[in-house]
Amino acid sequence: MKELLEFLRWPVVCGLLAAIIILDHFPDLLGINNANDTRSVSSQGPYSYAQAVQQAAPAVVNIHTRKTVKQKLPALYNDPILRYLLQKNIIRQKERVQNSLGSGIIINPNGYILTNNHVIKDADKILVLLQDGREALAKVIGIDRETDLAVLKIDLNELETITIGDPSQAMVGDVVLAIGNPYGFGHTVTQGIISATGRHGLELTTYENFIQTDAAINPGNSGGALVDARGRLLGISTAIQSNSGGSQGIGLATPSDLAIRIMSDIIEYGKVIRGWLGVNVEPIPAATAQSYNLPVNNGIIIMDIHRGGPADNSGLIKGDIITGINNQPVGNGQAAMNFIAATRPGEEVVIDLVREGQTMSISAVVGNKEDATE
Known part of the structure; x- marks a missing residue:
């Protein structure tokens, strides 16, 4: 027996060592995830998104709208006499009810809902259906045509928010x-x-x-x-x-x-507050960018300036090439417009520009976009 144990000792030791090495370096072979291995399933994404849906879906609502629209009149109603009779309501223009569908998102527990303006545009009635089966008539708090967004409000308790x-x-x-x-x-x-x-x-x-x-x-x-x-x-x-x-x-x-x-x-x-600089700009041509050693697809040239506006008061002039605002590239102008619009009136921004081949920076106090229409 002693000789048998002596004979088996080294094979057993070698087997244990091999098992330890395999567990340490090749856990996937045995279906075991190493706690220190960053290549775990969670880092590669879940196999199911049910938890994400359970978290978000209760805050998403169905929106049903109804509006009354007047049917288009036949061409014969272009006759002046028929138009006169129509205006006197002797001939009544036919109307029909138009129903449409959309969605919305409950943002806070007070019942405020975000949706698109085109979903509720001109609606006579807006009905909101929640995932839990409840429903409520919604009131339009305000709209923003320039981003196609609208804010609604419903009066219900215990609302799920996203x-x-x-x-x-x-x-x-x-x-x-x-x-x-x-x-x-x-x-x-x-x-x-x-x-x-x-x-x-x-x-x-x-x-x-x-x-x-x-x-x-x-x-x-x-x-x-x-x-x-x-x-x-x-x-x-x-x-x-x-x-x-x-x-x-x-x-x-x-x-x-x-x-x-x-x-x-x-x-x-009750309205959207947007920043305003008071300039009309265009993207600079590739040849112009090359002549000034500017990156391609970044830079806008000032074509016109609103007299007395923020840009005019800051010292910007026609022909200036704006390359950055607050150290952020302006791209072809869209990024700059979005950035200025998101800046509160009264805040100061630093504008990087090229003027007659010389680089410089100018500070400007952002104005209110409503001033552009005055």
């Missing part, structure tokens, strides 16, 4: 979920990735900085939530690019930080 994310940290390739009411189906979730950020020049709104996604967004999703894999709000689904009217993998969402700022202004001031 967690706000940070769209500035969103990256192309990040997983996102779109939650809304497509085609009136009710709460529906679609999944995709962020396809691009900072989309502009689409002429959908004045201030464009869209998040593009391939998560399916269809009619009825407008005003709904675009959330990250943790259920945090990144954007408000606003538009789709489609030849058929349905999803073709190009959906656009207004970033949540912009939407929240618009909402806060509407609630506090």
